[in-house]
Amino acid sequence: MKIYPTQNIRNVVLLGSPKSGKTTLVETMLYEGKVIDRRGSVEAKTTVSDNTEIEQIYQRSIYPTLLYTEFMDNKLNIIDTPGSDDFVGGVISAFKVADSGILVVNAQQGVEVGTEIFARYADKHKKPLVIGVNQLDHEKANWDSTIESLKQAFGNKVVLIQYPIETGPGFNAFIDVSKMKMYRFKDDNGTREELDIPADQRATAEELHAKLAEMAAENDESLMEIFFEKGELSDEEIRKGLRLGLAKTDIMPVFCLSAKKDIGVKRIMEFLINVCPTPDMSKHLLKDGTEIACDSNGPLSIFIYKTALEQHLGEVSYFRVMSGKLKEGDDITNPETGTKERVSIIYAVAGKKKEKLTEIVAGDIGCTVKLKSVKTNQTLNGGNKEWVFQPIQFPPSKFRTAIKAKVEKDEEKLGEILNKANAEDPTIVIEYSKELKQTILSGQGEHHINILKWHLTNTHKIEIDLFPPKIPYRETITKVAVADYRHKKQSGGAGQFGEVHLLIEPVVEGVPANNKFKVDGKEVVLNVKGKEEYPLDWGGKLEYYNCIVGGAIDARFMPAILKGVMEKMEEGPLTGSYARDIRVFVYDGKMHPVDSNEISFKLAGRNAFKEAFKKAGPKIMEPIYNVEVMVPSDCMGDVMSDLQNRRAMIEGMSSEKGFEVLKARVPLAELHKYSTTLSSLTSGRATFTMKYAEYQQVPAEVQDKLLKDYEASEKEE
Ligand SMILES: Nc1nc2c(ncn2[C@@H]2O[C@H](COP(=O)(O)OP(=O)(O)OP(=O)(O)O)[C@@H](O)[C@H]2O)c(=O)[nH]1
Ligand SMILES: [Mg+2]
Structure with missing residues (x-):
């Protein structure tokens, strides 16, 4: 292949909902560019783009695939991306290297949630989009409603370059209102005739042409002047205006396509070369x-x-x-x-x-x-340059699962493979949680994770188990309580003795500690001599007060008591989860002249704390997430009632271009496999994001269940 100069290169990402026809389109583009001399099909598992075993099994794209084609003495680098939300990482990475995109819209459906999402991503990355309305040969194709939905979604950015004479199996011609020609196709191999516009189409074509010229003119003052003077723009002037409008992402030109029958494909390729931005027009920033x-x-x-x-x-x-x-x-x-x-x-x-x-x-x-x-x-x-380009920002994950090798000896190998998987696809995230004692694997959806599982089993021959991850609960208290505990052991030689009396109360932000308390109706006044404050790695804090009077416990044992308390904070008394936001006042105790030592006080501190904790209105807290669901209006009812079953607090609803956006706060414990359920409730037409918000107390019935579950698991061990 010859070396193409920058000006003769176009980098184009193909985007769109699942099954809109991206892979079929790029296949036809390769055929038109003579990279292949026969077109494969998705059904026959013979496309150039979907070339991995797993893509062929599922008959859908999973990875972003780079494909060059040569056309009109230019090199087009096309990146075919997966339409499923689960593989959005590949789309995001393509934006980093593409300078424009074709948004492929299925004429049977019009704008789908996926169409909208990808257009948003393109907007965020400031990439111009050309719209290809595909599958116009399909019997269910509906041009008018597709254009209507495009206008609803993208407003007056939408400008028609073409329209079909007829859709469905008879689709073989369209009018191009930029060239003011009709293109008619003789076969399914892109053989086209360029004809004059038939008389019965002239009025419509002229009206659309005028609209196109006006929109092109709006992007440049000199074009505007010409347009007002002559009421018309030349072909070259229209191109110039469109090029400017595209670069500013102010317009979205619409083309007719049947990727399968090779109708309209050549024309959109010409447009990519004649009008779409060259690589030097994109901005690339260093860190x-x-x-x-x-x-x-x-x-x-x-x-x-x-x-x-x-x-x-x-x-x-x-x-x-x-x-x-x-x-x-x-x-x-x-x-x-x-x-x-x-x-x-x-x-x-x-x-x-x-x-x-x-x-x-x-x-x-x-x-x-x-x-x-x-x-x-x-x-x-090259050389000693220190350039580091801004990295691709991958979206946060929305599906978590715990993962384990079926046989222990595979664990190490599994770890290595998972790290590699993350390097290849940064939307796969692996983390060992010390707290949960589980390896947590996160991704964009269940299907995303299942593809990884398939590779583990088939490529790497490792059998794994996936299971629901534990929830990082927290424990805290809601009122004051006291407890004392004597640790005493007399066995043979040296004994152990330590007695600790302590009082605990919740830390309430903004409310300073006092030394007067009401415990079981009686007033207790403590003599605070020292305070230590420990922020906790898992959030919240522990405050530790020394209120010992008359040397009941030696100062040298205070750290041991703290250690005992801390141990129990790390493995909370209710369910073994981390405890947080507690004040501990050690106010009395007893020592033995010979048998007292650090270990005794650690154990006494730990047990006194545990007993006090259980009397102090203990509560389990759970992580709550902000969830935003984008859902087609007709699925709203189902999605809403499903959310309500997940203990969601609905915070708001708004309509956005044919979709509803639902905002809710949902406990993490209820979000397991949410992406899967949402997808099946809406036939894959909805999407969502989730972000950690805060910890909140669980409802009483949930707490009861958690306590019982913990008790049962303790017994098992
Ligand atoms: N009738 C008709 N069918 C088409 C056309 N383009 C694609 N198809 C069919 O639509 C289905 C999906 O096509 P793909 O090319 O795999 O779609 P995709 O957008 O790449 O799908 P994902 O990779 O899953 O996002 C296949 O069965 C194709 O044969 C078309 O122009 N007309
Ligand atoms: Mg595909």
Whole structure:
């Protein structure tokens, strides 16, 4: 393949709801670009893009796939992304390297929740979108309602470049109101005729053309002047206006497509080349905020946006050249780790098909293999450059599960593989929770995790169990209580003796500790001699007061008592969860001249604390999450009643362009597999986000159940 200069490269991400036809579209684009001479299909598991075993099993895209195609002396780097919300990480990483996108909309459905979500992400990343209304050949295709839903969702950004003469199986022609031509297709292989617009379509076409010219003109003053003067713009002027409007993400031009029948595909490719932004138009910032120009004569720098383990190749690193030129054999350095890497080979990529390049320039996307230690989101520079590009910001996870190898000897290997999985897909997060004593695996949804499970079983031959993760409950108290405990042991030689009297009360933020208390109706006054305050790793704090009078307990035993209390705070008296926000006043006790030692006081402190805790109106607290659900209006009732069954507090509802946005606070304990339920309630048409909010006391019946469960599990052990 020849070396394409920056101006002749277009980087385009394909986005859209599941099954809208992205993979089929890129297949046809490769065919039009003569990268392949026969088109495969998703059903036959023969597409270039969905080339992994797991994608073929599920007949859907799972990974973002890079595919080049050559057209009109330009190189198009297309990134085909998965439509399912579970794999959104791949879409987000594609935004980092693409300069524009095609939002593929299924003409059977019109705008779906997924369409809207991806458009939002594109907006956030300031990437212009072209809309491809696909599947117009399908008998259920509905052009008018699709356009209506597009206008509802994206308002007056939507501008028609084309419209079909007929939809359904008879779809074989559309009017292009930019070129003012009709394109008619003779076969399913993209053979087209360019014809004059038939008389009965002229009025509609002219009206839409005028609208298009006006929208194009609005992006530039000189165009505006021409438009007012002549009431018209030339083809070239319309292109210029659209190019400006697209770059500002002010317009979303709409095209007609049947990816399957190769109708409209060539025309959208021409538009990508003639009008869509070139790589040097995107802004790329370093971590320190400096903007780096995409200049092939600048210093060499590449950004790794994806890594993957591929058959026959090993570790493959996908990158965009951010600046300069990368040549075969170049040495580049990772400024963050100091690691030097040699690029022994460079490939242009069309899925599995890799075409060797001797050089690749700024703005182009490719891959290399066998780098020593490169991860997604890293920058590699030539010379001594210290450039580090801003990393891709992956969305927080919304599905948690505990994971364990079925046989213990696999645990170590499992850990290694999971760490690698995270390096390849940063939306897979692994964390060992010391508190829960579980390895917690998080991802974007159950399907996301199941794909990983499939790889563990099939690729790595490790059998695992997935099970609901424990909830990080907290324990606290609600009132004052006292307790005393004598630890005494007389066995053979030296005995053990320690007696501790203590009082506990809840820490209430903003209410300082007092020395007067009411305990069981009696007034108690303590003589506070010292106070220590300990913020706790798991949130909240412990305040520890020394109120000993008359030397009842030696000062040297006070740390041991604290240690005992702390041990019980770490394994709360109710359910073994962390305790928080408690004041402990040690006010009396007894020593033995010979038998008292630290261990005795630690045990006495621990047990006195435990007894007092149980009398002090103990409560279990649970983590509450802010949940925001985006749901089509017709599913609202089901989603709402499901949330209510999850002890949700509905906080608000608002309508947004055909969807309802529901805000609620939901206990984490009730959110297990929420993404799966939501998906089945709405046939995958809804989405949600969740974010930790605060700890709240659990309702009485939940507390009772937790206490019983804990008791039972203690007995078992
Ligand atoms: N009739 C018709 N069917 C199409 C067209 N494009 C795609 N399909 C079919 O729609 C289904 C989904 O197509 P894909 O290309 O896998 O869709 P996708 O958007 O890549 O789906 P995900 O990867 O799951 O997000 C397949 O059965 C295709 O054959 C089209 O233009 N017309
Ligand atoms: Mg696909």
